[in-house]
Each structure stands twice: as structure tokens, then as C-alpha cells.
Amino acid sequence: MAVAAVLPSTAAAQVTRTQPNNMPDVIRKRVGGAQINRGRVKLGLPPLVENGHLVPLTVSVESPMTAASHVKAIHVFAERNPLPEVVSFYLGPRAGRANVATRIRLADTQNVVAVAELSDGSFWSDSMHVIVTLAACLEEL
Amino acid sequence: MATARIEVPATAQRGEIVTIRAMIAHAMETGFRRTHLGVPVPRDIITLFVCTYNGVEICRAVLHPAIAANPYLSFSTIATESGTLVFHWSGDNGFTATESAAITIA
Numbered sequence: 001m002a003v004a005a006v007l008p009s010t011a012a013a014q015v016t017r018t019q020p021n022n023m024p025d026v027i028r029k030r031v032g033g034a035q036i037n038r039g040r041v042k043l044g045l046p047p048l049v050e051n052g053h054l055v056p057l058t059v060s061v062e063s064p065m066t067a068a069s070h071v072k073a074i075h076v077f078a079e080r081n082p083l084p085e086v087v088s089f090y091l092g093p094r095a096g097r098a099n100v101a102t103r104i105r106l107a108d109t110q111n112v113v114a115v116a117e118l119s120d121g122s123f124w125s126d127s128m129h130v131i132v133t134l135a136a137c138l139e140e141l
Numbered sequence: 142m143a144t145a146r147i148e149v150p151a152t153a154q155r156g157e158i159v160t161i162r163a164m165i166a167h168a169m170e171t172g173f174r175r176t177h178l179g180v181p182v183p184r185d186i187i188t189l190f191v192c193t194y195n196g197v198e199i200c201r202a203v204l205h206p207a208i209a210a211n212p213y214l215s216f217s218t219i220a221t222e223s224g225t226l227v228f229h230w231s232g233d234n235g236f237t238a239t240e241s242a243a244i245t246i247a
Binding site for chain 1: 205218
């Protein structure tokens with residue numbers, strides 16, 4: 001099959017795989033030492049990405065978005081990107097709804113994590129495994 | 142001047158949550174790429190996006206090289222009063238761009 005001919009051997013593929021970042025450290029550096037709970041955050045990414053240069057990303061957080069209870073920040077991290085930090089959104093009660101979207105780059109098949117910081121000081125997260133067939137970042141110009 | 146595209150509803154009901162979308166033409170050069178001669182291509186990205194609604198900040202985004210070229214951002218706000226939304230991008234090599242859009246409360 002023609003496709004098989006252009007695919008690197010398993011050994012070569014392992015050599016070119018990017019190294020995973022230490023995600024607990026990366027996340028702690030951004031959000032501090034508070035405990036991060038699972039839930040309330042919904043990360044939206046395609047499970048299979050053909051082109052790592054342009055990956056649609058959505059994050060929504062369950063929150064009434066009132067002055068008393070709202071999402072202060074949403075941070076996104078990619079485990080196997082050369083720089084694990086992807087984007088940080090800072091919102092407030094004026095947002096009305098904690099839904100954000102952007103387009104990101106993924107350098108490899110990896111886990112993507114979203115962490116939301118709420119006004120009551122709690123942190124919530126969601127993560128997702130994404131398979132990337134064409135990686136971003138590694139090509140020549 | 143960079144080209145930016147903004148999508149804000151021209152009119153809205155008071156208290157309605159409106160979706161705002163902003164995109165700007167920018168290569169978002171990561172700094173990890175090399176030319177075919179092996180020379181690293183220096184990083185050149187937009188690092189900060191701020192949206193204000195009649196002077197009040199409603200959304201701020203800190204961008205990293207992992208944001209795709211021509212950064213697209215979507216978020217929402219409560220339509221509180223007629224006025225102007227101002228969008229401001231800034232980044233490496235002194236890059237700045239500002240756009241604005243008017244919204245009328247019906």
C-alpha cells in the first residue's frame with residue numbers, strides 16, 4: 001500500500017515523538033498549589049486530528065456567571081507540545097456564559113487539559129486524548 | 142495594519158448573552174521552525190488579546206505559540222447597553238492592532 005511506504009518505521013516514529021511535559025508541574029506553575037477537581041469543565045476537541053496546525057478547541061464551564069459565582073480564568077495545556085501552555089482566558093461576570101473557543105496547534109498525539117479557576121477559589125478540570133496524524137511545529141519552512 | 146474580522150451582533154435585547162468572534166491575520170510564528178538551511182525562524186506571535194465593552198474589560202486572552210496562525214477567539218458577553226466593543230491585540234516585535242464594533246440595544 002502506498003500509504004504504508006511513506007509512514008516511518010515504528011522505531012523511527014518513537015525517536016521523533018516529542019517528550020511529554022511534566023503536567024502536574026506545568027499546571028501548578030500556572031494555577032498554584034490548590035487542589036484541582038474533575039468536572040464542571042467540558043473540553044471540546046476532535047478525537048482524531050488530521051492537521052495539527054489547526055485544531056478547533058472549545059471550553060465551556062458550568063457556572064451561573066454572576067458577580068458572586070463566576071469563572072475567573074480558563075487555562076489550556078497540551079502535554080506533548082514543546083511549550084505546554086496553550087492559552088489562558090480571563091473572564092468575569094460580564095461574560096454571561098463561560099464558553100470560549102479558539103484554534104490551536106498540537107505537535108503530537110497527546111492529552112490536552114483545561115483548568116478553570118472559579119471565583120470561590122476552586123479549580124476544575126477536564127482532559128482529552130487527541131490523536132494527531134500530521135504534527136505541527138516540526139516541519140521546515 | 143493587520144486585517145481583523147470581528148463578528149458582533151448589530152442589535153441585541155437588553156440582558157441577552159451575545160457571542161463575539163474575533164480573528165486577525167497573523168502568522169503566529171512559533172520560534173520552533175527552521176528554514177531548509179537549518180536557521181531557526183525567530184518567534185513572532187500575538188501574546189495578548191483584550192476586549193472591552195464601553196471601557197470595561199469583558200475578556201482577556203494570553204496567547205502562546207500553540208495558538209494556530211490567524212488567531213481566532215470566540216467568547217460571549219451580556220448586552221447591557223448600547224455602545225462600542227474595542228478589540229486590542231498586542232505581541233512580539235511591537236505588534237499592535239485595534240478594532241471596534243458598535244452594538245445597539247433594541
